[in-house]
Amino acid sequence: xxxxxxxxxxxxxxxxxxxxxxxxxxxxxxxxxxxxxxxxxxxxxxxxxxxxxxxxxxxxxxxxxxxxxxxxxxxxxxxxxxxxxxxxxxxxxxxxxxxxxxxxxxxxxxxxxxxxxxxxxxxxxxxxxxxxxxxxxxxxxxxxxxxxxxxxxxxxxxxxxxxxxxxxxxxxxxxxxxxxxxxxxxxxxxxxxxxxxxxxxxxxxxxxxxxxxxxxxxxxxxxxxxxxxxxxxxxxxxxxxxxxxxxxxxxxxxxxxxxxxxxxxxxxxxxxxxxxxxxxxxxxxxxxxxxxxxxxxxxxxxxxxxxxxxxxxxxxxxxxxxxxxxxxxxxxxxxxxxxxxxxxxxxxxxxxxxxxxxxxxxxxxxxxxxxxxxxxxxxxxxxxxx
Ligand code: NDP
Numbered sequence: 001x002x003x004x005x006x007x008x009x010x011x012x013x014x015x016x017x018x019x020x021x022x023x024x025x026x027x028x029x030x031x032x033x034x035x036x037x038x039x040x041x042x043x044x045x046x047x048x049x050x051x052x053x054x055x056x057x058x059x060x061x062x063x064x065x066x067x068x069x070x071x072x073x074x075x076x077x078x079x080x081x082x083x084x085x086x087x088x089x090x091x092x093x094x095x096x097x098x099x100x101x102x103x104x105x106x107x108x109x110x111x112x113x114x115x116x117x118x119x120x121x122x123x124x125x126x127x128x129x130x131x132x133x134x135x136x137x138x139x140x141x142x143x144x145x146x147x148x149x150x151x152x153x154x155x156x157x158x159x160x161x162x163x164x165x166x167x168x169x170x171x172x173x174x175x176x177x178x179x180x181x182x183x184x185x186x187x188x189x190x191x192x193x194x195x196x197x198x199x200x201x202x203x204x205x206x207x208x209x210x211x212x213x214x215x216x217x218x219x220x221x222x223x224x225x226x227x228x229x230x231x232x233x234x235x236x237x238x239x240x241x242x243x244x245x246x247x248x249x250x251x252x253x254x255x256x257x258x259x260x261x262x263x264x265x266x267x268x269x270x271x272x273x274x275x276x277x278x279x280x281x282x283x284x285x286x287x288x289x290x291x292x293x294x295x296x297x298x299x300x301x302x303x304x305x306x307x308x309x310x311x312x313x314x315x316x317x318x319x320x321x322x323x324x325x326x327x328x329x330x331x332x333x334x335x336x337x338x339x340x341x342x343x344x345x346x347x348x349x350x351x352x353x354x355x356x357x358x359x360x361x362x363x364x365x366x367x368x369x370x371x372x373x374x375x376x377x378x379x380x381x382x383x384x385x386x
Contacts (some may be wrong), residue, residue, distance in 0.1 A: 001026065001028065001029050001030055002027065003028070003092050004028050004030055005030075005031045005034075005091045005094045005110075006018065006033050006034070006094075006095045006097065007034050007087060007094065007096050007098050007106050007107075007110075007121075008099065008103065009033035009034060009097070010036075010038040010045065010208070010326055011099060012201050012205075013043075013095070013202075013263060016263045016264045016267050016359070017153055018045060018049065018279075020264055020268055020277075020279065021049065021210055022039065022049075024164070024277070028049040028282065029050070029134050031052050031053065032052065032054070032055070032086040032087075032089060033045055033046050033049060033051045033055075034055040034056070034086055034106070035056055036058050036081055037060075037061040039056055039061045039062075039065040040068055041065070042054050042056065043069045044068075046069060046074050047069070051074055053074065053085055054069060054076050055077045055078065056077075056231075057080060062078030062079075063325060078170075083098075083105065083340040084105050084106050084109040087106035087109040088110070088151070090113060091115065092116065092350045093117075093118060093271065094110040094118070095118070095120065096118065096119045096120060096146075097116045097120045097121060098121050099123070099205070100327050101123050101124065101320075101324060103121035103123065103124050104124040104127055104128055104362070104365065105362070107132070108128070108135060111132065111136055111141040111143075112135060112139050112141075113141075114140045115141055116141070119144065120146040120149055122217050122218060123217065123226070123323050123327070126220045126221060126319050126320070126322070127323045127365050127368075127369060129220065129223070129319060130358075130359075131359055131361060131362060131364070139237075143225065144226050144273055146267060147218060147221065147266070148244045148261075148266045149170045149245040150221060151244070151257075151266035151270065152246075152256070152257035153170075153225075153245045153246075155257045155269065156246065156247035156256065156257055160249065162226065162228055163264050164249050164250055165226075165249060166232065166248045166252070167235050168228060168234070168246070169235070169245060169247075169248070169254075170222060170233070170234070170236075170245050171235075171243050171244060172174060172212065172214075172235055172236070172237050172238065172297065173196070173197065173199070173239055173240075174216040175210040176194075176209075176210055177210050182301060185247045185301065186252050187339075188210070188339075190203075191214050191337075192210075193206065193211075193333070193340060194206040194210070196209055202246075203334055207330045207333060208338070211302060211312075211340070211349070212228075212297065212302035213281045213330075213343070213344065215297070215304070216306075216307060216308025219233060219305065219308050219309060219312065220233060220311070226306050230312065231385065235297050235298055236295070236296065236297075237295040237298075238292065238294050238295075238296050239295075240293065241290070242259075242261075242284070242292055243258050243292065244257050244259060244266075257301075258284060259281075259284060260281050260282065264280070264281065266278060274355075275344060281349060293315075302344075303344050303348070304344045304347070307322065307344060315358065316356075316359075317355065317368045320359060320365055320369055321350060321351055321354055321355075321372040324370075324372035324373045324376060325346055325347040325373075325376035325379070326343070326347045328346065328373050328380070329342065329347060329380070330343060330375060332380050338380055338386070339386060341386045342386040346376055346383050347376075350375045353379070354381050
């Protein structure tokens, strides 16, 4: 039996991971499960999976968690420090599925104990790219890319040298608003933006998919995970989400990973790595899918991939600033404070107004993140009418 901790257990990735664990009860024992404030759901999961520890990031929700777990011997804790302590407990596998930069501290704690981490929390790598990858090398940790695109690339690279790679292509579904006009995009509501045609995901990443910022963040993530050079990374829109990404080698062989649009596939690939495990999914039926299509990204209507590319080209603090501004803007959009087109406008505006020296430590990254959020909040007002 292998031990597992799931950071962000009450979310979409958490649910997919626990579904696989549930189907393999003899393979896994659960050490810790965490949430932000979904205390009842966390308690239910902790009981079902016999977790040793349940942690809420928001300390004000600890009372509710304690009450929900009273009469059990499951330990409880709350607060940011408790999340990091949970992540630092020795386990065979940590699934990092907290949404946003809030997941960075716990990811770093798992890295610092040299753990094996299935990394879904892309914002951690975007914000702290160099700091996190240096810590991975220093502590001998293993990052298994769980984002479907990066997991696809990881699989296509298996057994090959990065030096042989001519190009890595990230595929993008284009999101639910891909074919909308400028006018329609300006009027898009949160409900429309989160209604992804292929994937069922949390609200933040669903909005990121609609703006294409998700692909921008993934571009930055790919740069850190697969350091082939920015010139060898590109994005292609592929609305069917059947090919999850591709690696072209210098002999012009292109390897692609295909599969159903269900995160249990890449999660299973990480959980079983370097072996394989069963998933409950139907086999891919290419004949019924019929057609796979590809388009270049439209960076006029969806400027997010350009903004992300420019921020990683600028380097230093820029990706952390971009990520923080995007998190603020997406939350404001979901709260109906700003329009859809204002999300990327706020991100670009914040990058133009705020700069900082390149972060060297986790504390530097968190400081930049906090400052950038303050700038982004100020930018919300000036962009409210975009
Ligand atoms: P969800 O919003 O569904 O879940 C987020 C999880 O993080 C919940 O458990 C939530 O707890 C917890 N959380 C939120 N804020 C905090 C905080 N401040 N401190 C501690 N915990 C917190 O997100 P997803 O599962 O969709 O995404 C998780 C990560 O995986 C993201 O980084 C996303 O980009 C990435 N990812 C997701 C994919 C997907 O298909 N969903 C695909 C590829 C990557 P609570 O329930 O209490 O709010």
